[in-house]
Amino acid sequence: MQINEQLIAGIVAQVMQELANAPAASTAAVDYSKDMTLADKGPAQRGTNPKEVVIGIAPAFGKTMNYTIKKLPHSQVLREIIAGIEEEGCVARVVRVVRTSDVGFVGNYAAKLAGSGIGIGLQSKGTTVIEHKDMTPLTNLELFPLAPLVTLPLYRAIGRNAARYAKGDNPDPVPxxxxxxxxxxxxxxxxxxxxxxxxxxxxxxxxxxxxxxxSN
Amino acid sequence: MAYEDKTFKTKRFQVLAEKPVNRHSYLKDWPEKGLTAFQGVKDPKPSIKIENGVVVEMDGVARADFDMIDQFIADYYIDKSVAEEVMAMDSLKIARMIVDICVPREEIVRLAKGLTPSKFVDVVTRLDETEIMMGIHKMRARKIPAIQCHTTSATDNPVQLAADAAENRLRGFSEAETTVGVAPIAPFNAISILIGGQTPHVGLLTQCAIEEALELELGMRGMTTYAETVSVYGTERVFADGDDTPWSKAFLAAGYASRGIKLRFTSGSGSEVQMGYADGRSMLYLETKCIMITKGAGVQGLQNGSISCCGIAMSVPSGVRSVHAENLITAMCDLENASGCDQIFSPSDLRRAARTFPLVIAGTDFIFSGYGGVPNYDNMFAGANFDAEDFDDYLVIQRDLTVNGGLVPVTEEQTIAVRNRAARAIQAVFKEFGFPEITDEEVEAATYSHGSKDMPPRSIREDINAAQDMMKKGITGLDLIKALIKHGFEDIAANLFQMMKHKVTGDLLQTSAIVTAENQVLSAIGDMLNDYRGPGTGYRLEEDTETWEKIQRIPQEIDPETYES
Structure with missing residues (x-):
């Protein structure tokens, strides 16, 4: 698992590198519904790695929906959050929550599955929350209710802060x-x-x- | 954005795309999801069956299949003595009776007691916009319309809130609603507008919209005189998401009534579809259920008109008309209606006016719930449809149309006087209880301020601690009255005491209660019940000569006799 994550992180870094070098015209032509595969691996169990942060994705994320309300591709949003988590030396796991579309509950379920007890709830429209497993679903560590204002660097910062909570830090909230x-x-x-x-x-x-x- | 980031080849299209009207998004109906004004794919057909005084079928659903909302409506709203009679009537006939000046208001109120949710929708959707307004003009509960404001501060500044509440009352508002930037400051915001609001004269009803338990406690402590943000919903799933039922809301309402505190519920088109659980039912159908829950719970009034989901309702075809229809249904249920016009949904001045002025002309119990009594940057209810910078437009339009929209012109001198006195009163109260000092500099700034940007910085941390401490010490409205007397504000203290007495006598529990500057409670009973029966009847501004004179005399009016030339 750990190896797999690192491998992917490596690929991600490589991909990011390539993306940065790619000419603008070709990035514009990317079909973002195809550059990420989310494969089902079966029922999610509670993690044991204390460095694990779970990203709970809402039912349609990267499946029947591919862009946030700001038209950010889900593939890029997920990549940024994962990168933020890994930058802090933590491990990201992605779990799809299917029983609710409420971001608070998605985040709370994710937190309860995470080895660290920290979860991120991510709706397809881009609304995001950082949750702790012992909080009630309608409370949170950090909430980003206005998805149209959340940019890719902010998603990365959200991943970073979630990882910091996982490590027991008390970070300044993402503005x-x-x-x-x-x-x-x-x-x-x-x-x-x-x-x-x-x-x-x-x-x-x-x-x-x-x-x-x-994939790109 | 209507066009998102699209750019146009033609300059005219580009100019149009950049107009304020296109800073809102427009959606085609999506009836399968209930994203439609009044044509949901699962809106049922009207029906009723009553056996042994019990509703056994309503709108095609058998009693055994009722959800909790159906059951509540069937058992506590539907008047079994009239239901079969009115449900057998042609909807078009009922619609015509609504606009017929020869059919009195009380007859419509009687018939409405037997309508099911679907029948209500079937009736009101036969009315066009003009007819809906004729209906509201006749069906409104209180004879004289009124207006409510938002009095909030982006920095939760108590001095500014007191001064603004005083000015808001002076300008004619009958109710003021505050809320918070940060939750724990709530008790200070409540007492700031409570005291400020009684400064020009008695009578401003005040509330603080906050978490339900604290809101009730503030009322019971005498720090507010009414409450409004008790929300009800039209589908079981959305209700359950808030850990609530119609019964729990009715129980909360009884808590307010036990202390004589005025209460209305809140609902509005779009809340269910916003949560993703409209179940294929239209916004108007689901809102009608909310109206009927309110009546069934025995609450005197309802704030609706889409409220915080206004942006959704106004994005679909017939959105405004449908939201006005929900106001009409509320009036038909003999409920006080605070008819929305509150949350900003479009920066287009023309659309703001088109959504609002039909209701100003028809008149509702509270045309706005509320009008932004402060500039929009200070509005903690996510921005108001009309704000303090629209006061003069509104005053001139009242004068143009001979309409009492609830505001009266004021002079700068009067305003300075009440703002200063309110600021000094809250300063004295803070001093008495050892709260963080309000300096003379702050009083001065609040007197002349437009909003929080004009105020000196103040430590919110210290105010929060003091507000929490005030709650712990058990300070009540009576303690505030004593403090005001001690520091030479006997007039404000006496006004505040009158407001407490109104709660004890229960006068604020009557439908549509407001308190006049002369300390008279006006509600929809006796000669204050709306008695409109066509031309020459009902409330007519020109017959209310004192108010009409005030509305005409805007300070910027030129007197041809004395104009220098």
């Missing part, structure tokens, strides 16, 4: 950009995306381990 005017602008699209996500919810379904692979 939340608050701009109340974006709420009405994006509210209709947010509802559209949330209903798409909720369509994939299966009542009482078990959480599934996910093997992630990035």
């Amino acid at each position: 939340v950009i608050l701009d109340q005017t974006v709420l009405p602008i994006y509210q209709p699209t947010a509802v559209l995306l949330h209903n798409r996500e909720t369509s994939e919810v299966v009542f009482n379904a078990e959480h599934r381990d996910v093997e992630f692979k990035f």
Whole structure:
């Protein structure tokens, strides 16, 4: 498992390198629904590695939906969060939560499965939360409610902070950009995306381990 | 963004794309998910069956298959003595009765007691926008309309809140609602607007929207006089997500009533679809269920008009009309209606006006719930549809249309006087209880401020500690009154005491209660019940000569007789 993660991290780094070197025109042509594979590995068990942070992805993430509300590809968002976790010397595991689309619950289930007790909840529209296993689902360590304002560097910072909590640190929260005017602008699209996500919810379904692979 | 990041080849399309109206998104109906004004694929057909005084079928669902919302409505809303009569009537006929000035309000109220959720929707969707407004004009509970404001501060500054509450009351608001930037400061925000609000004269009802248990405690301690943010929902799943049922909400309502505290529930189109659980039912159908739950719970009123889901309801075709229809249904249920117009949904001035002015003209119990009494950057309810920078537009439009929209013109001198006195009163109260000092510099700044950006910095950490300490010590509204008297604010103390007395007598529990500057409680009973029956009846601003005179005399008016030339 550990080796596998490191291997992937290596691949990710290589891919990032290649991406950075690639000409702009070709990146624009990438089909982001195809550059990440999320393979089902069976029911998720509670982890034992105290350095493990679980990223709980909501039912449609990278499956029937591929972009956040800000049109960030899910593949890039997931990559950034994983990179942030690994930068802090921790290990990322991805688990798909199918029984709810509520970001608080997704994050809380992820935290309960994580060896460290720290989980990240990630909705397809990009709303993100950092949870601790002993918190109630409606409370959190950090919440990023306005997905239209969350950028790729911020997703990386969210991964980093989750890892810091896992190590027992008390990091400064990732700065939340608050701009109340974006709420009405994006509210209709947010509802559209949330209903798409909720369509994939299966009542009482078990959480599934996910093997992630990035292809470019 | 309507066009997201699209760019256009033609300059005109580019200009249009950049207009404020396109800083909102527009959605095609998605009836399968209930993302539709009133045409959900699973909206049921109206029906009712009553056996031995029990509803055994409602809107095509047998009693055995009722969810908890159906059961609550069937048992506590539906009046079995009228249900069969009205359910047998043609919906078009009922719709026509609503706009018919020869059919009195009480007859519609009687019939509405027997309507099922689907029948309500079937009736009101036969009305066009003008007819909906005619209906609201007739069905509104209180004879005189009123208006509520948001009084909040981005920095939770108590001096600024007291001064703004005083100015808001002076400008004519009958209720002021505050909330918090940071939760633990809530008790200070509550007492700041409580005291500030009684400064120009008696009568401003005040509330602090916060977590339910604390909100109730603030009311019981005498730090608020009403409550509003008790939310109800139209699907079982969304209700259950909040660990609530219609019964638990009714129980909470009884807690407020036990202390004579005015209460209304809150709901609004779009909340269920926002949570992803509208179950293929339209926004109006589900909102109708919320209205009926409110009535069934015995609560006197409801805040709706989409409220915080306004951006969703206004994104689909007929969104505004449908939200106005939910206001009408609320009035038909003989509930006080605080009709929304509150959350910002579009920066387009034309759309803001189109959504709001029909209700201003028709008049509702509270046209806004609320109007931003502070500039929008200070609005802690996520920004208001109208804010303090729209005061003059609103005043002029009232004057243009001969409409009492609830505001009156004020002079700068009056405003300075009440802002300063409110700021000094809260300064004295803070001194009395040993709370963090409010300096003369802060009083001065609050007197002349527009918003929190004009205020000197203040330690919120120290204010939070003191607010928590105040709660621990068991300080109540009566202690505040004593402190005001001790420091020479007998007038404000006396006004605050009058508000406490209204709670003891239970006067604020009547439908649509407000308190006038003369300390009279106006509610929808006796001669204050709306008695509109067509031209020459009901509340008419020109017959309310004192108010009409005030509304006409905006300070910037030029007198042709004395104009220098």
